[in-house]
Amino acid sequence: MKRPRLLGLVLKNLVSKPATIQYPRVKTPVELDFRGVQYADLGKCTGCSLCAIECPADAIKMTPIPPEYEVPKTNPRRIYPLINYGKCVFCYRCVKVCPTNAYIATNKYDIAGVSRLTSEAFSLTTLRRVGS
Amino acid sequence: MGVTKIVEISVVTAEIPVGPQHPALHEPLLLKVYAEGEEVVKVEVNTGYNHRGIERLCERNTFYRDIFIVGRVCGICNAVHTNCYVRALEQLLDLHPNRRAQYLRVLAMELERVHSHMLINAVMAEIVGFETLFMQIMLDREKVMKAKEILTGSRVMADYVMVGGVRRDIDEEKRQRIRELLLKLGPRIEYYRKVFEEDETIVKRLVGVGRISYGEATSHSLVGPVARGSGVKIDSRVSDKYDAYGEIPFNLVTRSEGDSWARMMVRWDEALESIEMSIYILEHLPSDGDPVPDERRLPRRFPPGEAYTRVEAQRGELTYYVMSDGKGQNPYRVKIRTPSFNNIINSAFMYIGHSLADVPVILASLDPCISCMERVTVIDLEKNTRYRLDLKQLAGGKP
Amino acid sequence: MGVVDKHSLLESFSVGRGVVKPSRKLYIVEPGNVRRVFEALIEKFGYGGFYLSTIVGTDLKDEGRIRLDYYIVLLPEEETVVLRTFIPRENPVIDSLVDILPGALSGECETHDLLGVVFRGNPFLKRGFFAPRDLVEKGEYPLRKDSGV
Secondary structure (H helix, E strand, C coil): CCCCCCHHHHHHHHHCCCCCCCCCCCCCCCCCCCCCCEEECCCCCCCCCHHHHHCCCCCEEEEECCCCECCCCCCCCCEEEEEECCCCCCCCHHHHHCCCCCEEECCCCCCCCCCCCECHHHHHCCCCECCC | CCCCCCCCCCCCEEEEEECCCECCECCCCEEEEEEECCEEEEEEEECCCCCCCHHHHHHCCCHHHHHHHHCCCCCCCHHHHHHHHHHHHHHHHCCCCCHHHHHHHHHHHHHHHHHHHHHHHHHHHHHCCCHHHHHHHHHHHHHHHHHHHHHHCCCCCCCCEECCEECCCCCHHHHHHHHHHHHHHHHHHHHHHHHHHHCHHHHHHHCCCCCCCHHHHHHCCCCCHHHHCCCCCCCHHHHCCCCCCCCCCCCCCCCCCCCHHHHHHHHHHHHHHHHHHHHHHHHCCCCCCCCCCCCCCCCCCCCCEEEEEEEEECCEEEEEEEEECCCCCCCCEEEEECHHHHHHHCCHHHHCCCEHHHHHHHHHHCCCCHHHHCCCCCEEEECCEEEECCHHHHHHCCC | CCHHHHHHHHHHHCCEEEEEECCEEEEECCHHHHHHHHHHHHHHHCHHHEEEEEEEEEEECCCCEEEEEEEEEECCCCEEEEEEEEEECCCCEEECCCCCCHHHHHHHHHHHHHHCCEEECCCCCCCCCCCCHHHHHHCCCCCCCCCCC
């Protein structure tokens, strides 16, 4: 019987380091422009709802901004896009159709967890609280 | 002493269900195999385990939202699905993307072809019991996944094609990185091709199994590497010359053996061709303007008309028929015919005469993609409680 | 036997012409003639001369009829042509091709299950091929415009 062609490769792998990444302990390297979590910069958002209309997964819901935040005058209805990341398919349609380029794109991908994750915490940090 | 009694067991036909959940199949499909002893005498293909209703969903959503919905017909071939649908829309609108955008589209599709062909060859190695080879191929497949991540921004779901162009451009640094990854990957694929050519395990399990002739392939409407493995010269890239395929040199790969082994070898050769094409694209990328259209300024109204586009997906000819009645924002009819739809349902004849152990091998040699095959209805059924699940609710998790 | 012969054969059956973008030639035939066209294609050019790519059924509710498009790819030129026919919506029956052309199986089964077209002579037709059980029990065809799905 012929020596199997794969044998050399197998022996080499026996002495080399594992190729797998121990994910939660070691982060998977991703590109800087990887399509990760995106959220609206409420300093620019005008509450026009176009992203919510265009979203193919209906993951965006226009939500009132809590009264303790200062809202720019360009957003008279005081609403902002709340993204439910459980529904989101990360196609970045919202980022591309936004008329004021209000979306901030990040390459954050490790969002798995036990609680329901939305863009509320991300978006509201872009606003100032009243009086602060 | 000696034999005192002889019990004669008459040959009866046993019905053996292979699937929908079965260790040899990775996706839900039921092959009802009728066997006499070890020999398969009849196979019925039962479908409907994974139906999601994409065609109806497309009729109820706008043209632009559909671009992302059709991309989710199948994960492995999402760029070709989007490309085919988008080109149908461009035909309706009479829009032509510039050359740079066309080259980048081809690049995304060819990278996808490489990783898909590596995947099915790895799965085939696993099915014949060669797990080491499976692991090795999957390890090298990471290179092309990385290349796709650099190009499109995501490892699998490209969402790369948009009406009038593509959704992101590449710069010089990205171009070099993708090229280096591909230059490293090429020798690896040649190596695995040799393994498939020479290795005893592979050759003994694949050669002569599931042989189909030229006439059988055409009369059963088999497409893609399955038909090309039987010497049928069909390739939409050659005949339709869509996007930049008219300008990029490549060879049409066919083999004459017609068995499972020939189909896998066609896939390896095509993967090598794809790598050469990708490198050609990266070296000859034209720069005639911005390939990224402004998605805010795309036409919102679609004139009435109908378009039928074909694209050579990894598994064969993929066709989209899009009809617009010019009245609303939604298409009137979207018909998707995926290659697996023909290749799986029409291929029941191929199993006959082979032994039971060959059934998974033949099925894997067709590169079955169940999610491609089943798309059309909206409702799911769990036990006896009935409720409707559409894409929105599926994504939300709560009905 | 060039592609011209094939076109002239299709033309001899057609009652109307048209084009589906991008420049796919369209021949409209009577529903009773569809099977005859395929018989003639097989007789003249053999199984290696073409393949049936797909069957597209469309419910034209306002016109009260169902449109069936047979997309045929002519080999070896690999040119796609369309054979179009219309059948009434109330009684959508057409002759099956599955006994002369096994490749029609997938398309006919799907069109029957989702649109309710009956292909006369196809023994493999069944509901529930793709559609789930509750729709089958209600006797509804999901791709019809008034199915409520």
